[in-house]
Every structure is written in C-alpha cells, then in structure tokens.
Ligand SMILES: NC(=O)C1=CN([C@@H]2O[C@H](COP(=O)(O)OP(=O)(O)OC[C@H]3O[C@@H](n4cnc5c(N)ncnc54)[C@H](O)[C@@H]3O)[C@@H](O)[C@H]2O)[C@H](O)CC1
C-alpha cells in the first residue's frame with residue numbers, strides 16, 4: 001500500500017537513479033493497454049477519456065499500444081491546458097503519428113457516442129488520478145456520469161476518477177469501474193471496490209525505495225504560512241568533559257531548520273558553549289558533568305521541546321550514564337541518542353521513541369552485529385532495531401537506517417568524513433528533522449543530508465574537511481535542485 005505522497009517521493013528517487021517519469025509513463029500506458037486487450041478484442045470500439053494531467057498522459061501512451069482497435073481519444077480541455085510536459089509530449093506524439101484525437105471543452109458537447117451514434121465497447125477512464133483535489137469539476141463531472149450510465153466495460157487508470165487516492169473516498173461523483181490498473185503498489189481501499197484491480201510493475205527500481213534520495217526531501221517543503229516553532233524546538237543535553245560536541249549538534253540542528261535550539265550543559269562549560277555561538281540558548285545545571293540529581297531538571301526542560309538529543313560530549317562517567325538511564329526511563333517523547341549515552345539503551349525500559357546513531361564500534365558495544373557487505377549489514381541492523389524496539393542509524397560508507405520494519409540506506413558521504421565531530425553534526429540534524437517528521441524518515445534524511453553536505457565540501461576543497469565545514473552546507477544539502 002502506498003500513499004500519493006510516498007509515491008511522489010519514490011517517483012523522484014527513481015528519476016535520480018536514471019529512470020525518469022516519462023519512462024514510467026511509458027510503462028503505465030503499456031500496462032493499461034494490456035488490461036484493455038484482456039477485456040476487448042482487436043477491432044472493438046475503445047474510447048479513452050483523458051484529463052489534462054499525467055493520468056491522461058498514461059492514456060495517450062496506451063493509445064499507441066492499441067492501434068488495432070477502433071479508437072477515440074478524447075481530451076477534456078484544450079491541448080494548451082495539458083499541465084505537464086510529459087503528458088503534452090505524449091499528446092503531440094499521437095498527432096505526429098496521425099492517431100485521431102478529439103477535444104471537449106464544454107460539458108454540453110460531451111458524449112460517449114461517436115459520430116456514427118454507437119457507444120463504445122470499452123471506456124478507459126483517465127481523467128483524474130493521484131492529482132485530484134476535491135469533487136470533479138466540469139467537464140469531468142458530466143463525463144463521470146456518462147461513463148457510469150453507459151453499458152461499456154470501464155477500465156480506470158490508477159484510481160477511479162473522482163476518488164481520492166489516499167483516502168479512497170469521493171468528494172463528489174466518481175467513476176464506478178469494472179477494472180482498475182494501478183501502478184507500482186496498491187492504493188488505499190482499491191480492494192473495497194467491486195472491480196478487478198491490477199497492480200502493474202512500471203519498472204521503478206527497488207533502490208528508489210531503499211536508497212535515500214532527493215524525493216525524501218519533499219516532506220520538508222515549508223508552508224508559506226509557517227509560525228515560529230512549527231519547525232521544531234530541540235534540546236541538546238551534552239557537554240562536560242567536552243564543549244565542542246554539544247555545540248556542533250546544536251548548530252547543526254539550527255542549520256537543519258529547527259526554530260529554537262537549547263543546550264543543557266554543566267555550569268563548568270556553559271560560558272564556553274555560549275561563546276561559540278550567539279544563536280544558541282544555553283541552560284546550565286550545577287557541576288561539571290551530568291549526574292542523577294539533575295534528571296528532574298532535564299526532564300522538565302525536555303517536556304518543553306519536540307526532541308531531545310542526548311549524548312554529545314557527555315562523557316562516560318558512571319554517574320552520567322546512570323543519569324541518562326534514569327532520564328530515558330521516565331521519558332515518553334522523542335530522543336536522539338548518540339556517543340557514550342548509546343551503551344545505556346539496551347538496558348533501559350522506556351516508552352520514549354529513540355533514534356540511536358552509533359557507528360559500527362558503538363553498535364557492537366550495544367550488542368549489535370555488523371558485516372562488511374551492506375546488504376548483510378542491513379539485515380543485521382533491521383533485526384537488532386526490531387529487538388531494541390528503537391530506530392537505528394548505523395553510520396558507515398553506506399549508512400543503514402531501520403526501525404525493524406522499514407530499512408533505508410544512505411549512500412552519500414565520503415572518506416573525508418571520518419574526521420571528529422561529523423557524528424555530532426549528524427545527531428543534531430537528526431534531532432531537528434525528528435521534531436517535524438516521523439523518526440525513521442528523519443534519520444534517513446539526516447544521514448543523506450549530512451553525507452551530501454560532506455560531498456559538497458570535498459568537491460569544492462578536497463579532503464581535510466572539518467566538522468564545522470558541514471554546517472553551512474546543510475541547508476543546500478536539504479534542497480532538491482530538481483531533475484526536470
Ligand atoms: N509514479 C507514478 O505514480 C506515476 C503516475 N503516473 C500517472 O500520473 C497520475 C498523476 O498525475 P498528475 O498530473 O499528478 O495528476 P492527475 O492527472 O491525477 O490530475 C491533474 C489534473 O487534473 C486537474 N484537477 C485536479 N482536481 C480536479 C477536479 N476536482 N476536477 C477537475 N480537474 C481537476 C488538475 O488541474 C490537473 O490538470 C497518476 O494517477 C498516474 O496515473 C504517470 O504515469 C507516471 C508514473
């Protein structure tokens with residue numbers, strides 16, 4: 001089952017892997033033609049009722065695969081209003097090949113009867129697909145009613161026109177088909193219809209779902225009406241033995257788009273952390289390391305934030321690890337756990353949603369296994385994430401992200417990133433993204449963006465990058481320049 005948002009992400013990732021949408025449309029149209037051939041013999045009258053988006057585009061392609069039939073290709077609208085380049089190119093291809101087409105701009109002129117007054121044997125419903133919003137307008141609404149009134153067999157492309165692909169519900173009239181040809185994966189509630197549903201493989205490689213790509217950035221587009229706080233408030237709990245690590249995490253969270261980032265750190269380092277960066281808000285607690293007596297205070301602070309990042313520069317003093325365990329046991333929110341704090345996770349009983357960001361050494365210390373081959377490693381990480389009941393982001397040349405069910409691979413990054421501090425940056429980005437998106441997706445995109453930022457630095461300056469170089473590049477790494 002796939003939603004239209006995820007389909008759009010996968011589609012974009014496929015394009016980034018070299019399989020552009022127009023190529024997918026060719027497969028979609030071919031699949032529609034195959035179903036038509038299964039339901040009507042050559043020579044039968046087939047009318048394709050086409051909308052102005054890519055749903056219509058699929059039918060323009062199908063028409064090229066159905067030349068032995070008595071075809072009518074009807075576009076609802078003027079050709080100039082076709083809304084995508086690829087649909088327009090396929091419309092033009094019909095004209096170039098002298099396959100007859102018609103247009104209908106006025107619902108009063110819409111009729112399924114051809115010039116000879118005969119009704120079609122089969123109608124292809126390609127008016128509205130995943131791009132529908134609200135009830136069908138005219139002339140689509142009239143066409144829906146005419147299609148439902150006709151005796152013809154009806155084959156809907158992707159979803160019945162008028163049905164919302166994500167909810168399976170119709171806001172107004174909707175086509176009642178005999179068959180539906182949908183693409184790549186089943187769509188919500190199609191199986192509830194009294195229709196044969198074919199899920200056609202349109203050649204989207206598995207990698208478009210597995211490898212994190214530019215399509216995964218789509219949900220991070222911002223609403224122009226956003227308010228402060230909509231993009232997350234993040235608390236970094238770190239520092240004591242170190243001051244750079246919590247600062248890097250906090251700066252990275254800001255660069256990844258968080259609205260407010262606070263650092264909770266021991267008094268002994270608070271001034272130093274603040275002096276690194278005026279964008280940060282520092283909340284200090286007494287002493288020179290995190291200890292159990294600070295847990296209540298940290299818990300109160302954490303309750304005011306969307307996510308907490310636990311670990312950067314905290315050190316591994318026994319008292320500190322006890323405090324991390326105490327905190328996590330009482331915490332029910334979302335926390336990113338990194339560095340020394342990771343070793344506490346397997347023993348802790350918590351309702352929190354944890355995103356753990358170990359490198360392979362830290363993973364072993366947590367009780368997890370690793371392997372050289374990334375596919376084997378992905379299986380091991382998936383099993384261990386399921387066992388822990390938390391999200392794992394295991395860092396490596398191929399980052400593996402898994403919640404035990406969904407497993408993603410991040411392939412960005414380069415050997416320059418073995419330098420200290422890049423992990424602190426990654427934890428910060430993860431925390432920021434997890435404050436607005438579900439944690440597995442947040443972790444996947446964080447791994448992708450962090451690696452991409454590193455690739456941008458190395459492309460410009462060569463190796464010798466330092467962690468602070470990554471910070472400026474994170475906003476660019478979160479942006480999709482687009483494929484078309
Ligand atoms: N990877 C894939 O999933 C592929 C899917 N393909 C097909 O593309 C459509 C989705 O195409 P899209 O252009 O995004 O949208 P639609 O064609 O569904 O509709 C857009 C079109 O309709 C107008 N519109 C929207 N709402 C209404 C309304 N209520 N009344 C009238 N008109 C409306 C809007 O203005 C646009 O003009 C998907 O379903 C698949 O069939 C491709 O094959 C590529 C691979």
Ligand SMILES: [K+]
Nearest residue numbers: 128157159161
């Ligand atoms: K349709």
